[in-house]
Amino acid sequence: MYRLGIDLGGTNIALGLVDETRNVILKDSMPTCLPQSPEMLAGRIGEFAMKTLEKAGISSDEIEAGGIGIPGTVDPESGVVEYANNLGMIHVPFLKMLQEYFPFPMFGSNDAKAAAWGEYLAGAGRGASSMVMETLGTGIGGAMIVEGKMIDGFQYGAGEIGHMVIRRNGKTCTCGRRGCLEAYASAAALSASGRQAAKKNPGSLLAVKCGGRPERVDGKMVFEAAGEGDEAAERVLSGFIGYLAEGTANLINILQPEVFCIGGGLSGAGEALLAPLREAVKPLIYSREAEKTTRIVCASLGNDAGILGAALYQRGVK
Ligand SMILES: [Zn+2]
Known part of the structure:
Protein backbone atom coordinates (compact mmCIF):
# COMPACT_ATOMS: atom_id res chain seq x y z
CA MET A 1 0.00 0.00 0.00
CA TYR A 2 1.07 3.56 -0.69
CA ARG A 3 0.38 6.96 0.79
CA LEU A 4 -0.03 10.18 -1.12
CA GLY A 5 1.68 13.35 0.12
CA ILE A 6 0.91 16.84 -1.16
CA ASP A 7 2.87 19.97 -0.32
CA LEU A 8 0.74 23.02 -1.07
CA GLY A 9 2.97 26.07 -1.44
CA GLY A 10 2.25 29.64 -2.45
CA THR A 11 4.05 29.10 -5.77
CA ASN A 12 4.03 25.36 -6.42
CA ILE A 13 2.04 22.29 -5.51
CA ALA A 14 4.28 19.25 -5.17
CA LEU A 15 2.96 15.75 -4.75
CA GLY A 16 4.54 12.37 -4.25
CA LEU A 17 3.73 8.77 -3.61
CA VAL A 18 5.33 7.23 -0.52
CA ASP A 19 5.88 3.50 -0.20
CA GLU A 20 5.97 1.39 2.95
CA THR A 21 9.69 1.89 3.39
CA ARG A 22 9.14 5.67 3.44
CA ASN A 23 10.67 6.38 0.07
CA VAL A 24 9.14 8.89 -2.30
CA ILE A 25 8.75 6.75 -5.40
CA LEU A 26 6.95 9.17 -7.70
CA LYS A 27 6.92 12.97 -7.82
CA ASP A 28 5.25 15.69 -9.81
CA SER A 29 4.40 19.36 -9.39
CA MET A 30 2.33 22.15 -10.87
CA PRO A 31 2.01 25.90 -10.29
CA THR A 32 -0.41 27.02 -7.56
CA CYS A 33 -1.72 30.02 -9.59
CA LEU A 34 -2.93 32.30 -6.81
CA PRO A 35 -5.27 33.99 -6.22
CA GLN A 36 -8.07 31.49 -6.70
CA SER A 37 -11.04 30.29 -4.70
CA PRO A 38 -10.62 27.38 -2.27
CA GLU A 39 -13.18 25.36 -4.27
CA MET A 40 -11.23 25.81 -7.47
CA LEU A 41 -7.89 25.07 -5.80
CA ALA A 42 -9.32 21.86 -4.31
CA GLY A 43 -10.59 20.82 -7.74
CA ARG A 44 -7.28 21.46 -9.46
CA ILE A 45 -5.33 19.56 -6.81
CA GLY A 46 -7.75 16.63 -6.95
CA GLU A 47 -7.66 16.34 -10.73
CA PHE A 48 -3.88 16.73 -10.86
CA ALA A 49 -3.33 14.04 -8.23
CA MET A 50 -5.72 11.52 -9.76
CA LYS A 51 -4.29 12.11 -13.24
CA THR A 52 -0.74 11.63 -11.97
CA LEU A 53 -1.71 8.31 -10.38
CA GLU A 54 -3.47 7.19 -13.53
CA LYS A 55 -0.45 8.05 -15.68
CA ALA A 56 1.76 6.00 -13.36
CA GLY A 57 -0.64 3.07 -13.58
CA ILE A 58 -1.46 3.10 -9.87
CA SER A 59 -5.02 2.37 -8.88
CA SER A 60 -6.59 4.22 -5.94
CA ASP A 61 -7.17 0.85 -4.23
CA GLU A 62 -3.42 0.70 -3.69
CA ILE A 63 -3.49 3.94 -1.68
CA GLU A 64 -4.21 3.80 2.01
CA ALA A 65 -4.57 7.54 2.62
CA GLY A 66 -3.31 10.94 1.56
CA GLY A 67 -2.25 14.08 3.31
CA ILE A 68 -1.68 17.70 2.42
CA GLY A 69 0.59 20.26 4.07
CA ILE A 70 -0.95 23.73 4.01
CA PRO A 71 0.85 27.04 4.67
CA GLY A 72 -1.40 28.16 7.51
CA THR A 73 -3.17 27.12 10.68
CA VAL A 74 -4.93 23.83 10.11
CA ASP A 75 -7.16 21.88 12.49
CA PRO A 76 -6.19 18.31 11.59
CA GLU A 77 -9.31 16.90 13.31
CA SER A 78 -11.92 18.83 11.36
CA GLY A 79 -9.82 19.59 8.28
CA VAL A 80 -10.70 23.26 8.59
CA VAL A 81 -8.07 25.80 7.51
CA GLU A 82 -8.44 28.40 10.23
CA TYR A 83 -6.07 30.90 8.68
CA ALA A 84 -3.85 30.81 5.61
CA ASN A 85 -2.85 34.31 4.63
CA ASN A 86 -1.20 33.41 1.28
CA LEU A 87 -4.12 31.28 0.18
CA GLY A 88 -6.71 33.83 1.27
CA MET A 89 -8.44 31.30 3.55
CA ILE A 90 -10.09 32.10 6.86
CA HIS A 91 -12.10 29.29 8.48
CA VAL A 92 -12.49 27.29 5.25
CA PRO A 93 -13.48 23.56 5.35
CA PHE A 94 -10.80 22.91 2.76
CA LEU A 95 -10.29 19.20 3.50
CA LYS A 96 -13.99 18.53 2.95
CA MET A 97 -13.74 20.25 -0.44
CA LEU A 98 -10.64 18.26 -1.32
CA GLN A 99 -12.08 14.93 -0.16
CA GLU A 100 -14.72 15.03 -2.93
CA TYR A 101 -12.00 14.35 -5.47
CA PHE A 102 -10.31 11.47 -3.67
CA PRO A 103 -11.61 7.91 -3.17
CA PHE A 104 -9.28 7.41 -0.16
CA PRO A 105 -9.22 9.44 3.10
CA MET A 106 -7.39 12.78 2.97
CA PHE A 107 -5.85 14.54 5.98
CA GLY A 108 -4.45 18.03 6.43
CA SER A 109 -1.75 19.68 8.51
CA ASN A 110 0.41 22.77 8.62
CA ASP A 111 3.17 22.58 5.99
CA ALA A 112 6.08 23.38 8.33
CA LYS A 113 4.88 20.74 10.78
CA ALA A 114 4.51 18.25 7.95
CA ALA A 115 8.08 18.91 6.76
CA ALA A 116 9.37 18.52 10.32
CA TRP A 117 7.49 15.24 10.66
CA GLY A 118 9.13 14.02 7.43
CA GLU A 119 12.62 14.88 8.74
CA TYR A 120 11.78 13.32 12.10
CA LEU A 121 10.67 10.00 10.62
CA ALA A 122 12.91 9.61 7.61
CA GLY A 123 15.60 12.31 7.64
CA ALA A 124 17.84 14.13 10.11
CA GLY A 125 15.73 13.11 13.11
CA ARG A 126 15.41 9.45 12.27
CA GLY A 127 15.50 7.32 15.39
CA ALA A 128 15.46 10.30 17.79
CA SER A 129 12.88 10.57 20.57
CA SER A 130 12.39 14.31 20.21
CA MET A 131 13.30 16.95 17.67
CA VAL A 132 12.92 20.67 17.17
CA MET A 133 12.95 21.94 13.61
CA GLU A 134 13.92 25.52 12.83
CA THR A 135 13.39 26.50 9.19
CA LEU A 136 15.29 29.58 8.08
CA GLY A 137 13.58 31.23 5.14
CA THR A 138 11.89 34.56 4.55
CA GLY A 139 10.71 34.06 8.09
CA ILE A 140 11.57 31.41 10.67
CA GLY A 141 9.19 28.48 10.84
CA GLY A 142 9.33 25.67 13.27
CA ALA A 143 7.91 22.60 14.84
CA MET A 144 8.49 20.78 18.10
CA ILE A 145 8.16 17.02 18.37
CA VAL A 146 8.44 15.77 21.92
CA GLU A 147 8.61 12.06 22.67
CA GLY A 148 7.02 11.17 19.35
CA LYS A 149 4.26 13.74 19.50
CA MET A 150 3.88 16.99 17.61
CA ILE A 151 3.20 19.91 19.93
CA ASP A 152 0.19 21.51 18.26
CA GLY A 153 -1.22 23.89 20.85
CA PHE A 154 -4.91 23.82 21.74
CA GLN A 155 -5.86 25.63 18.51
CA TYR A 156 -2.99 24.24 16.41
CA GLY A 157 -1.00 27.46 16.53
CA ALA A 158 2.01 26.24 18.53
CA GLY A 159 5.52 26.17 17.08
CA GLU A 160 5.92 29.82 16.07
CA ILE A 161 9.51 29.78 17.23
CA GLY A 162 10.50 32.67 14.95
CA HIS A 163 8.41 35.02 17.06
CA MET A 164 10.32 34.44 20.26
CA VAL A 165 11.72 37.80 21.37
CA ILE A 166 15.49 37.73 21.76
CA ARG A 167 15.99 41.48 22.05
CA ARG A 168 13.56 43.71 23.91
CA ASN A 169 12.54 46.79 21.89
CA GLY A 170 14.60 45.47 18.99
CA LYS A 171 13.83 45.50 15.27
CA THR A 172 10.17 45.50 14.28
CA CYS A 173 9.03 42.07 13.10
CA THR A 174 6.39 41.26 10.46
CA CYS A 175 4.14 40.07 13.32
CA GLY A 176 4.07 43.55 14.84
CA ARG A 177 6.18 42.71 17.89
CA ARG A 178 9.72 43.96 18.32
CA GLY A 179 12.91 41.97 18.66
CA CYS A 180 11.69 38.60 17.34
CA LEU A 181 14.26 35.95 16.38
CA GLU A 182 12.89 36.10 12.83
CA ALA A 183 13.91 39.74 12.48
CA TYR A 184 17.55 38.82 13.21
CA ALA A 185 18.18 35.23 12.18
CA SER A 186 15.99 34.41 9.16
CA ALA A 187 17.56 33.97 5.72
CA ALA A 188 15.97 37.30 4.79
CA ALA A 189 17.59 39.01 7.79
CA LEU A 190 21.00 37.60 6.80
CA SER A 191 20.59 38.91 3.23
CA ALA A 192 19.55 42.33 4.52
CA SER A 193 22.62 42.63 6.78
CA GLY A 194 24.79 41.37 3.92
CA ARG A 195 23.44 44.09 1.63
CA GLN A 196 24.16 46.78 4.18
CA ALA A 197 27.69 45.51 4.65
CA ALA A 198 28.35 45.40 0.90
CA LYS A 199 27.13 48.98 0.60
CA LYS A 200 29.28 50.21 3.49
CA ASN A 201 32.37 48.30 2.36
CA PRO A 202 32.70 48.77 -1.40
CA GLY A 203 36.23 47.31 -1.29
CA SER A 204 35.12 44.05 0.35
CA LEU A 205 35.01 40.66 -1.34
CA LEU A 206 31.29 40.68 -0.59
CA ALA A 207 30.90 43.81 -2.74
CA VAL A 208 32.94 42.14 -5.50
CA LYS A 209 30.81 38.99 -5.36
CA CYS A 210 27.62 40.94 -5.96
CA GLY A 211 29.20 42.81 -8.86
CA GLY A 212 29.10 46.10 -6.94
CA ARG A 213 25.31 45.81 -6.64
CA PRO A 214 24.56 45.33 -2.93
CA GLU A 215 20.88 44.62 -3.62
CA ARG A 216 21.98 41.30 -5.13
CA VAL A 217 23.60 40.01 -1.96
CA ASP A 218 22.02 36.89 -0.49
CA GLY A 219 22.84 34.54 2.36
CA LYS A 220 24.85 32.22 0.14
CA MET A 221 27.16 35.07 -0.90
CA VAL A 222 27.72 36.01 2.72
CA PHE A 223 28.75 32.42 3.52
CA GLU A 224 31.02 32.25 0.47
CA ALA A 225 32.75 35.57 1.14
CA ALA A 226 33.18 34.77 4.84
CA GLY A 227 34.61 31.36 3.89
CA GLU A 228 37.22 33.15 1.81
CA GLY A 229 38.18 35.36 4.73
CA ASP A 230 36.31 38.57 3.87
CA GLU A 231 36.11 40.61 7.07
CA ALA A 232 32.88 42.44 6.23
CA ALA A 233 31.11 39.13 5.51
CA GLU A 234 32.62 37.51 8.61
CA ARG A 235 31.19 40.30 10.79
CA GLY A 242 25.02 35.01 17.59
CA TYR A 243 21.31 35.78 17.29
CA LEU A 244 20.49 32.35 15.92
CA ALA A 245 22.34 30.81 18.86
CA GLU A 246 20.25 32.77 21.39
CA GLY A 247 17.01 31.43 19.93
CA THR A 248 18.36 27.92 19.48
CA ALA A 249 19.69 27.77 23.05
CA ASN A 250 16.35 29.02 24.44
CA LEU A 251 14.55 26.15 22.74
CA ILE A 252 17.15 23.59 23.80
CA ASN A 253 16.93 24.78 27.42
CA ILE A 254 13.15 24.51 27.43
CA LEU A 255 12.67 21.22 25.57
CA GLN A 256 16.06 19.49 25.53
CA PRO A 257 15.35 17.73 22.24
CA GLU A 258 17.64 14.90 21.17
CA VAL A 259 18.00 16.54 17.76
CA PHE A 260 17.81 20.20 16.76
CA CYS A 261 17.31 20.34 13.01
CA ILE A 262 17.99 23.44 10.90
CA GLY A 263 16.05 23.56 7.63
CA GLY A 264 15.43 25.97 4.77
CA GLY A 265 17.73 27.16 2.00
CA LEU A 266 20.53 28.23 4.36
CA SER A 267 20.90 24.67 5.64
CA GLY A 268 22.69 24.06 2.32
CA ALA A 269 25.68 25.80 3.94
CA GLY A 270 26.12 22.66 6.08
CA GLU A 271 29.13 22.72 8.41
CA ALA A 272 29.89 26.36 7.56
CA LEU A 273 26.68 27.13 9.45
CA LEU A 274 26.65 24.26 11.96
CA ALA A 275 30.20 24.47 13.32
CA PRO A 276 30.06 28.14 14.47
CA LEU A 277 26.45 27.68 15.61
CA ARG A 278 27.34 24.70 17.83
CA GLU A 279 30.19 26.68 19.31
CA ALA A 280 27.98 29.71 19.99
CA VAL A 281 25.16 27.62 21.46
CA LYS A 282 27.28 25.51 23.82
CA PRO A 283 27.99 28.14 26.52
CA LEU A 284 24.30 29.11 26.51
CA ILE A 285 23.06 25.61 27.29
CA TYR A 286 22.05 25.10 30.90
CA SER A 287 23.11 21.44 30.94
CA ARG A 288 26.24 22.02 28.85
CA GLU A 289 28.38 19.87 31.12
CA ALA A 290 26.18 16.82 30.65
CA GLU A 291 27.73 13.87 28.87
CA LYS A 292 25.15 13.95 26.10
CA THR A 293 23.75 17.18 24.74
CA THR A 294 21.36 18.03 21.92
CA ARG A 295 22.73 17.28 18.45
CA ILE A 296 22.46 20.28 16.11
CA VAL A 297 22.18 19.13 12.50
CA CYS A 298 20.90 20.24 9.10
CA ALA A 299 17.79 18.90 7.42
CA SER A 300 18.59 16.13 4.96
CA LEU A 301 15.52 15.51 2.81
CA GLY A 302 15.10 18.84 1.00
CA ASN A 303 11.70 19.16 -0.65
CA ASP A 304 10.86 15.52 -0.04
CA ALA A 305 10.37 16.27 3.67
CA GLY A 306 7.12 18.13 3.00
CA ILE A 307 5.73 15.33 0.83
CA LEU A 308 6.77 12.56 3.23
CA GLY A 309 5.54 14.39 6.30
CA ALA A 310 2.17 15.25 4.72
CA ALA A 311 1.74 11.61 3.73
CA LEU A 312 2.62 10.26 7.18
CA TYR A 313 1.71 12.95 9.71
CA GLN A 314 -2.05 12.93 9.90
CA ARG A 315 -2.51 9.65 11.62
CA GLY A 316 0.61 9.93 13.66
CA VAL A 317 2.29 7.05 11.83
CA LYS A 318 5.59 6.37 13.53
ZN1 LIG B 1 7.55 38.31 15.23
Whole structure:
Protein backbone atom coordinates (compact mmCIF):
# COMPACT_ATOMS: atom_id res chain seq x y z
CA MET A 1 0.00 0.00 0.00
CA TYR A 2 1.07 3.56 -0.69
CA ARG A 3 0.38 6.96 0.79
CA LEU A 4 -0.03 10.18 -1.12
CA GLY A 5 1.68 13.35 0.12
CA ILE A 6 0.91 16.84 -1.16
CA ASP A 7 2.87 19.97 -0.32
CA LEU A 8 0.74 23.02 -1.07
CA GLY A 9 2.97 26.07 -1.44
CA GLY A 10 2.25 29.64 -2.45
CA THR A 11 4.05 29.10 -5.77
CA ASN A 12 4.03 25.36 -6.42
CA ILE A 13 2.04 22.29 -5.51
CA ALA A 14 4.28 19.25 -5.17
CA LEU A 15 2.96 15.75 -4.75
CA GLY A 16 4.54 12.37 -4.25
CA LEU A 17 3.73 8.77 -3.61
CA VAL A 18 5.33 7.23 -0.52
CA ASP A 19 5.88 3.50 -0.20
CA GLU A 20 5.97 1.39 2.95
CA THR A 21 9.69 1.89 3.39
CA ARG A 22 9.14 5.67 3.44
CA ASN A 23 10.67 6.38 0.07
CA VAL A 24 9.14 8.89 -2.30
CA ILE A 25 8.75 6.75 -5.40
CA LEU A 26 6.95 9.17 -7.70
CA LYS A 27 6.92 12.97 -7.82
CA ASP A 28 5.25 15.69 -9.81
CA SER A 29 4.40 19.36 -9.39
CA MET A 30 2.33 22.15 -10.87
CA PRO A 31 2.01 25.90 -10.29
CA THR A 32 -0.41 27.02 -7.56
CA CYS A 33 -1.72 30.02 -9.59
CA LEU A 34 -2.93 32.30 -6.81
CA PRO A 35 -5.27 33.99 -6.22
CA GLN A 36 -8.07 31.49 -6.70
CA SER A 37 -11.04 30.29 -4.70
CA PRO A 38 -10.62 27.38 -2.27
CA GLU A 39 -13.18 25.36 -4.27
CA MET A 40 -11.23 25.81 -7.47
CA LEU A 41 -7.89 25.07 -5.80
CA ALA A 42 -9.32 21.86 -4.31
CA GLY A 43 -10.59 20.82 -7.74
CA ARG A 44 -7.28 21.46 -9.46
CA ILE A 45 -5.33 19.56 -6.81
CA GLY A 46 -7.75 16.63 -6.95
CA GLU A 47 -7.66 16.34 -10.73
CA PHE A 48 -3.88 16.73 -10.86
CA ALA A 49 -3.33 14.04 -8.23
CA MET A 50 -5.72 11.52 -9.76
CA LYS A 51 -4.29 12.11 -13.24
CA THR A 52 -0.74 11.63 -11.97
CA LEU A 53 -1.71 8.31 -10.38
CA GLU A 54 -3.47 7.19 -13.53
CA LYS A 55 -0.45 8.05 -15.68
CA ALA A 56 1.76 6.00 -13.36
CA GLY A 57 -0.64 3.07 -13.58
CA ILE A 58 -1.46 3.10 -9.87
CA SER A 59 -5.02 2.37 -8.88
CA SER A 60 -6.59 4.22 -5.94
CA ASP A 61 -7.17 0.85 -4.23
CA GLU A 62 -3.42 0.70 -3.69
CA ILE A 63 -3.49 3.94 -1.68
CA GLU A 64 -4.21 3.80 2.01
CA ALA A 65 -4.57 7.54 2.62
CA GLY A 66 -3.31 10.94 1.56
CA GLY A 67 -2.25 14.08 3.31
CA ILE A 68 -1.68 17.70 2.42
CA GLY A 69 0.59 20.26 4.07
CA ILE A 70 -0.95 23.73 4.01
CA PRO A 71 0.85 27.04 4.67
CA GLY A 72 -1.40 28.16 7.51
CA THR A 73 -3.17 27.12 10.68
CA VAL A 74 -4.93 23.83 10.11
CA ASP A 75 -7.16 21.88 12.49
CA PRO A 76 -6.19 18.31 11.59
CA GLU A 77 -9.31 16.90 13.31
CA SER A 78 -11.92 18.83 11.36
CA GLY A 79 -9.82 19.59 8.28
CA VAL A 80 -10.70 23.26 8.59
CA VAL A 81 -8.07 25.80 7.51
CA GLU A 82 -8.44 28.40 10.23
CA TYR A 83 -6.07 30.90 8.68
CA ALA A 84 -3.85 30.81 5.61
CA ASN A 85 -2.85 34.31 4.63
CA ASN A 86 -1.20 33.41 1.28
CA LEU A 87 -4.12 31.28 0.18
CA GLY A 88 -6.71 33.83 1.27
CA MET A 89 -8.44 31.30 3.55
CA ILE A 90 -10.09 32.10 6.86
CA HIS A 91 -12.10 29.29 8.48
CA VAL A 92 -12.49 27.29 5.25
CA PRO A 93 -13.48 23.56 5.35
CA PHE A 94 -10.80 22.91 2.76
CA LEU A 95 -10.29 19.20 3.50
CA LYS A 96 -13.99 18.53 2.95
CA MET A 97 -13.74 20.25 -0.44
CA LEU A 98 -10.64 18.26 -1.32
CA GLN A 99 -12.08 14.93 -0.16
CA GLU A 100 -14.72 15.03 -2.93
CA TYR A 101 -12.00 14.35 -5.47
CA PHE A 102 -10.31 11.47 -3.67
CA PRO A 103 -11.61 7.91 -3.17
CA PHE A 104 -9.28 7.41 -0.16
CA PRO A 105 -9.22 9.44 3.10
CA MET A 106 -7.39 12.78 2.97
CA PHE A 107 -5.85 14.54 5.98
CA GLY A 108 -4.45 18.03 6.43
CA SER A 109 -1.75 19.68 8.51
CA ASN A 110 0.41 22.77 8.62
CA ASP A 111 3.17 22.58 5.99
CA ALA A 112 6.08 23.38 8.33
CA LYS A 113 4.88 20.74 10.78
CA ALA A 114 4.51 18.25 7.95
CA ALA A 115 8.08 18.91 6.76
CA ALA A 116 9.37 18.52 10.32
CA TRP A 117 7.49 15.24 10.66
CA GLY A 118 9.13 14.02 7.43
CA GLU A 119 12.62 14.88 8.74
CA TYR A 120 11.78 13.32 12.10
CA LEU A 121 10.67 10.00 10.62
CA ALA A 122 12.91 9.61 7.61
CA GLY A 123 15.60 12.31 7.64
CA ALA A 124 17.84 14.13 10.11
CA GLY A 125 15.73 13.11 13.11
CA ARG A 126 15.41 9.45 12.27
CA GLY A 127 15.50 7.32 15.39
CA ALA A 128 15.46 10.30 17.79
CA SER A 129 12.88 10.57 20.57
CA SER A 130 12.39 14.31 20.21
CA MET A 131 13.30 16.95 17.67
CA VAL A 132 12.92 20.67 17.17
CA MET A 133 12.95 21.94 13.61
CA GLU A 134 13.92 25.52 12.83
CA THR A 135 13.39 26.50 9.19
CA LEU A 136 15.29 29.58 8.08
CA GLY A 137 13.58 31.23 5.14
CA THR A 138 11.89 34.56 4.55
CA GLY A 139 10.71 34.06 8.09
CA ILE A 140 11.57 31.41 10.67
CA GLY A 141 9.19 28.48 10.84
CA GLY A 142 9.33 25.67 13.27
CA ALA A 143 7.91 22.60 14.84
CA MET A 144 8.49 20.78 18.10
CA ILE A 145 8.16 17.02 18.37
CA VAL A 146 8.44 15.77 21.92
CA GLU A 147 8.61 12.06 22.67
CA GLY A 148 7.02 11.17 19.35
CA LYS A 149 4.26 13.74 19.50
CA MET A 150 3.88 16.99 17.61
CA ILE A 151 3.20 19.91 19.93
CA ASP A 152 0.19 21.51 18.26
CA GLY A 153 -1.22 23.89 20.85
CA PHE A 154 -4.91 23.82 21.74
CA GLN A 155 -5.86 25.63 18.51
CA TYR A 156 -2.99 24.24 16.41
CA GLY A 157 -1.00 27.46 16.53
CA ALA A 158 2.01 26.24 18.53
CA GLY A 159 5.52 26.17 17.08
CA GLU A 160 5.92 29.82 16.07
CA ILE A 161 9.51 29.78 17.23
CA GLY A 162 10.50 32.67 14.95
CA HIS A 163 8.41 35.02 17.06
CA MET A 164 10.32 34.44 20.26
CA VAL A 165 11.72 37.80 21.37
CA ILE A 166 15.49 37.73 21.76
CA ARG A 167 15.99 41.48 22.05
CA ARG A 168 13.56 43.71 23.91
CA ASN A 169 12.54 46.79 21.89
CA GLY A 170 14.60 45.47 18.99
CA LYS A 171 13.83 45.50 15.27
CA THR A 172 10.17 45.50 14.28
CA CYS A 173 9.03 42.07 13.10
CA THR A 174 6.39 41.26 10.46
CA CYS A 175 4.14 40.07 13.32
CA GLY A 176 4.07 43.55 14.84
CA ARG A 177 6.18 42.71 17.89
CA ARG A 178 9.72 43.96 18.32
CA GLY A 179 12.91 41.97 18.66
CA CYS A 180 11.69 38.60 17.34
CA LEU A 181 14.26 35.95 16.38
CA GLU A 182 12.89 36.10 12.83
CA ALA A 183 13.91 39.74 12.48
CA TYR A 184 17.55 38.82 13.21
CA ALA A 185 18.18 35.23 12.18
CA SER A 186 15.99 34.41 9.16
CA ALA A 187 17.56 33.97 5.72
CA ALA A 188 15.97 37.30 4.79
CA ALA A 189 17.59 39.01 7.79
CA LEU A 190 21.00 37.60 6.80
CA SER A 191 20.59 38.91 3.23
CA ALA A 192 19.55 42.33 4.52
CA SER A 193 22.62 42.63 6.78
CA GLY A 194 24.79 41.37 3.92
CA ARG A 195 23.44 44.09 1.63
CA GLN A 196 24.16 46.78 4.18
CA ALA A 197 27.69 45.51 4.65
CA ALA A 198 28.35 45.40 0.90
CA LYS A 199 27.13 48.98 0.60
CA LYS A 200 29.28 50.21 3.49
CA ASN A 201 32.37 48.30 2.36
CA PRO A 202 32.70 48.77 -1.40
CA GLY A 203 36.23 47.31 -1.29
CA SER A 204 35.12 44.05 0.35
CA LEU A 205 35.01 40.66 -1.34
CA LEU A 206 31.29 40.68 -0.59
CA ALA A 207 30.90 43.81 -2.74
CA VAL A 208 32.94 42.14 -5.50
CA LYS A 209 30.81 38.99 -5.36
CA CYS A 210 27.62 40.94 -5.96
CA GLY A 211 29.20 42.81 -8.86
CA GLY A 212 29.10 46.10 -6.94
CA ARG A 213 25.31 45.81 -6.64
CA PRO A 214 24.56 45.33 -2.93
CA GLU A 215 20.88 44.62 -3.62
CA ARG A 216 21.98 41.30 -5.13
CA VAL A 217 23.60 40.01 -1.96
CA ASP A 218 22.02 36.89 -0.49
CA GLY A 219 22.84 34.54 2.36
CA LYS A 220 24.85 32.22 0.14
CA MET A 221 27.16 35.07 -0.90
CA VAL A 222 27.72 36.01 2.72
CA PHE A 223 28.75 32.42 3.52
CA GLU A 224 31.02 32.25 0.47
CA ALA A 225 32.75 35.57 1.14
CA ALA A 226 33.18 34.77 4.84
CA GLY A 227 34.61 31.36 3.89
CA GLU A 228 37.22 33.15 1.81
CA GLY A 229 38.18 35.36 4.73
CA ASP A 230 36.31 38.57 3.87
CA GLU A 231 36.11 40.61 7.07
CA ALA A 232 32.88 42.44 6.23
CA ALA A 233 31.11 39.13 5.51
CA GLU A 234 32.62 37.51 8.61
CA ARG A 235 31.19 40.30 10.79
CA VAL A 236 27.73 39.87 9.24
CA LEU A 237 27.88 36.11 9.70
CA SER A 238 29.05 36.20 13.29
CA GLY A 239 26.26 38.64 14.19
CA PHE A 240 23.73 36.37 12.52
CA ILE A 241 25.09 33.22 14.22
CA GLY A 242 25.02 35.01 17.59
CA TYR A 243 21.31 35.78 17.29
CA LEU A 244 20.49 32.35 15.92
CA ALA A 245 22.34 30.81 18.86
CA GLU A 246 20.25 32.77 21.39
CA GLY A 247 17.01 31.43 19.93
CA THR A 248 18.36 27.92 19.48
CA ALA A 249 19.69 27.77 23.05
CA ASN A 250 16.35 29.02 24.44
CA LEU A 251 14.55 26.15 22.74
CA ILE A 252 17.15 23.59 23.80
CA ASN A 253 16.93 24.78 27.42
CA ILE A 254 13.15 24.51 27.43
CA LEU A 255 12.67 21.22 25.57
CA GLN A 256 16.06 19.49 25.53
CA PRO A 257 15.35 17.73 22.24
CA GLU A 258 17.64 14.90 21.17
CA VAL A 259 18.00 16.54 17.76
CA PHE A 260 17.81 20.20 16.76
CA CYS A 261 17.31 20.34 13.01
CA ILE A 262 17.99 23.44 10.90
CA GLY A 263 16.05 23.56 7.63
CA GLY A 264 15.43 25.97 4.77
CA GLY A 265 17.73 27.16 2.00
CA LEU A 266 20.53 28.23 4.36
CA SER A 267 20.90 24.67 5.64
CA GLY A 268 22.69 24.06 2.32
CA ALA A 269 25.68 25.80 3.94
CA GLY A 270 26.12 22.66 6.08
CA GLU A 271 29.13 22.72 8.41
CA ALA A 272 29.89 26.36 7.56
CA LEU A 273 26.68 27.13 9.45
CA LEU A 274 26.65 24.26 11.96
CA ALA A 275 30.20 24.47 13.32
CA PRO A 276 30.06 28.14 14.47
CA LEU A 277 26.45 27.68 15.61
CA ARG A 278 27.34 24.70 17.83
CA GLU A 279 30.19 26.68 19.31
CA ALA A 280 27.98 29.71 19.99
CA VAL A 281 25.16 27.62 21.46
CA LYS A 282 27.28 25.51 23.82
CA PRO A 283 27.99 28.14 26.52
CA LEU A 284 24.30 29.11 26.51
CA ILE A 285 23.06 25.61 27.29
CA TYR A 286 22.05 25.10 30.90
CA SER A 287 23.11 21.44 30.94
CA ARG A 288 26.24 22.02 28.85
CA GLU A 289 28.38 19.87 31.12
CA ALA A 290 26.18 16.82 30.65
CA GLU A 291 27.73 13.87 28.87
CA LYS A 292 25.15 13.95 26.10
CA THR A 293 23.75 17.18 24.74
CA THR A 294 21.36 18.03 21.92
CA ARG A 295 22.73 17.28 18.45
CA ILE A 296 22.46 20.28 16.11
CA VAL A 297 22.18 19.13 12.50
CA CYS A 298 20.90 20.24 9.10
CA ALA A 299 17.79 18.90 7.42
CA SER A 300 18.59 16.13 4.96
CA LEU A 301 15.52 15.51 2.81
CA GLY A 302 15.10 18.84 1.00
CA ASN A 303 11.70 19.16 -0.65
CA ASP A 304 10.86 15.52 -0.04
CA ALA A 305 10.37 16.27 3.67
CA GLY A 306 7.12 18.13 3.00
CA ILE A 307 5.73 15.33 0.83
CA LEU A 308 6.77 12.56 3.23
CA GLY A 309 5.54 14.39 6.30
CA ALA A 310 2.17 15.25 4.72
CA ALA A 311 1.74 11.61 3.73
CA LEU A 312 2.62 10.26 7.18
CA TYR A 313 1.71 12.95 9.71
CA GLN A 314 -2.05 12.93 9.90
CA ARG A 315 -2.51 9.65 11.62
CA GLY A 316 0.61 9.93 13.66
CA VAL A 317 2.29 7.05 11.83
CA LYS A 318 5.59 6.37 13.53
ZN1 LIG B 1 7.55 38.31 15.23
